Amino acid sequence: MTTTVTLTGTGVPIPSPGRAGAGVLVRYGRTALQFDAGRATVLRLTEAGTGLHELSALFVTHVHSDHVMGLPDVVLGRWIQDHVWRTGPLEVHVPEGEAAGFVARMLDPYAADIALRMEHVQEVPPETRLRTFAAEATPQEVWRDGEVTVEAVAVHHEPVPDAVAYRIRTPDATVVVSGDTRVCEEVEELSRGADVLVHEACRTTALREAVAGTPFEQIFSYHADTVALGGLAARAGVGHLVLTHLIPAPEDEAGEAEFVADVRSGGYGGRVSVGRDLMTVTVG
Template sequence: MTTTVTLTGTGVPFPSPDRAGPGVLVSHSDVHLQIDAGRSTVMRLAQAGISPHQLSALLLTHLHSDHVSDVADLVHTRWVQDHMHGTGPLPVVAVAGHAPGFVRRVLAANEFDVNVRVQHVQDGPPEVIGHWFDLPDVPAEVWRSPCDRVGVEAVRVRHEPVEQAVGYRVTTPDGVVVVSGDTRVCDEIAALSAGADVLVHEACRSSALAEAVKGTRFETIFSYHADTVALGAMARRVGVPHLVLTHLIPAPTSPEQVAEFEDEVRQGGFEGRVSVGHDLLSVTVGDAAGA
């Protein structure tokens, strides 16, 4: 058995034909964890060979719309398939504050369709199994697979003004994967990443583009995302061997712009492997070559 990490979306709120909304799939044997569900997640999962009924859990880092716009589609599609697969409700792991109400409301939007389907095919309405947890200041376990092979820890990150934002650490028999969610470079993610084999982290070219965005709304937006140079310095400090960049701000549109992300991480002193993310990029934990 091996553990793989697949980027189901590397984009930002602005739509792109090449980059779906943010999402990361971590798989170990038959345990499949989807972290966030941005725009077109269901389609990217299909391209990766994973159907919603195969997911062990959906983990939400925070409720910015670009990270959760496909939650309803994911849960609803799993429900529609349930009479074929019998996998039952999707477990959803998230901070206890706003997430339960959000999930309840987005599912309620399909009330008409649910009523029609229940009359003809489905046995009952779509449901989730909520694994809601208090916002942790230090890493704490928030989910474990029924087989006991895969554990998930969470810690709060620094994405203010969004207060209820977390990163996740997934531990499997093969190693450790950390997914930052949206955050500035911060001590909490540094602590979560210690000893990790792969760190999937958002990346923003805020230092390089500081003058270009000065005095604009982008200056504010950049302030609560992870600067590439600072990220490189943090990854070097904690000794992560493989850094995977995602949620690329601004989204690169040429090979030269892609290269600039890695160049700036190197400026921070990081000497390990860097993968500048694209949709469906897949890496294997412990595999230096990746895919």
């Protein structure tokens, strides 16, 4: 069997053509794990050939809207089609705090729609199987099904509280999904020897002067500088570094090459991919 890692979205809050909001799908056989659900995640999952009924669980990295605004769409879509697939509600794993609060409340604005649908077709109301855990500085297991495990560790996306990265282990692969974070020791430790590290990427060093004194300077301060990220990937011995959540979004291959050059200048000589939506990496 193989493990596949598919980018369901490589974008950021400012929209750019062809880039859905943050999301990564990890599949191992019938196990399908989705990490974050930004803008248009349902569309990308469908294009990737994974139905909402096939999702085993969904994991949220943090409460920023670009990582969760597609989540009601996933949950409601799965509920609406449940009279066909009969898979029941989705487990959503979330750090305690604001992200958990968002998930608990996210269907409230749809109350009228839910009531109307229940008058016609739906037998039971939608349910989100909310599973919360404390974001901690050392990795802890948050999900397990047979040979596949998911661990979470707190990362550094301050001022956003309770942001986490995840490590997925299958019999043939170790995959890390950074979520949003500065380059940090926690992700470096989590990624030691990983086959694939899907990490957010921001061209902080290259654009330092251009953004000085603008709101982007503050935004860049809590994202991962691509040069420092190259150092992290080298020290951790990552097999394949996949860049996502690209700031600024490259518009062509020359723009992508700049991200790769940053990572190289940081010291990483391994395989690098600059993410595009639906890019899939296979391990095993």
